[in-house]
Amino acid sequence: MTFLKVQGLSKSFGGVQAARDVSFEVGAGQLVALIGPNGAGKSTTFNMLGGQLLPDRGGVELDGKKITGLGPRRIWRAGVGRTFQITATFASLTVAGNVQAALMSAHRRLLDPFSWAEGLYRDEAAALAKRVGLERAIDRPVGELAYGDLKRVELALALAGKPRLLLMDEPTAGMAAHERADLMAQVAELAKAENVGVLFTEHDMDAVFTHADHVLVLHQGAIVARGTPEEIRADSHVRAIYLGTAA
Ligand code: ADP
Ligand code: MG
DSSP, X not given: OEEEEEEEEEEEETTEEEEEEEEEEEETTOEEEEEOSTTSSXXXXXXXXXXXXOOSEEEEEETTEEOTTOOHHHHHHTTEEEOOOOOGGGTTSBHHHXXXXXXXXXXXXXXXXXXXXXXXXXHHHHHHHHHTTOGGGTTSBGGGSOHHHHHHHHHHHHHHTOOSEEEEESTTTTOOHHHHHHHHHHXXXXXXXXXXXXXXXXXXXXXXXXXXXXXXXXXXXXXEEEEOHHHHHTOHHHHHHHHTOOO
């Protein structure tokens, strides 16, 4: 069952066409990788889906409902989540505290100290932390965590909004190789278990080929190849793009 439908998205910045006629679909529980060299237009595409950027042309539908042009907050309410870097404000809060805050926000509760004192969403926060592999760090301040664990907290915060589609623009940037593999495996498992669609980009081709159900290759703003990991791996044009020898 398809629930995200991206149709003909285009975006120019001055003379640079960062996205041209980008069309694809993401189904429930499906992991779709959007790959391509630096400057290919991946972040531009993510930002148009998340509402941070308005497309020049084209549209995005979630369950047949147009979400193009809605602001980031309304797109998030419609079920499109994304990972954000944790800001310094929340660094002194524990992992559980951060997830609780995200759950309160998702439930439209004010971030007031009484809710915290009552332990509002405490159990739900602990369960979510566990699901992203942070059981051992639940009561640690986020500011003390290793980088890889911080990325897991960011994933938990994105999941707190119960997204139907999760956007992950380089979720493992800066992580050690083994941590990257772990995190992507966890994301894949969550996507399948909770029927969440995931659109992600990732430099580590092993992670892409291991976990993606479908791969889209962007080059100079356009999708130039799409298929299963096996098909993309065997595509000589894709190889040429990555080697910098493609036209
Ligand atoms: P990727 O994420 O694949 O590395 P981007 O989407 O960030 O690529 O960028 C695609 C192209 O659009 C690049 O040429 C980049 O320089 C340009 N670009 C992206 N954002 C802006 C912006 N806000 N203003 C001007 N040019 C931009
Ligand atoms: Mg980018």
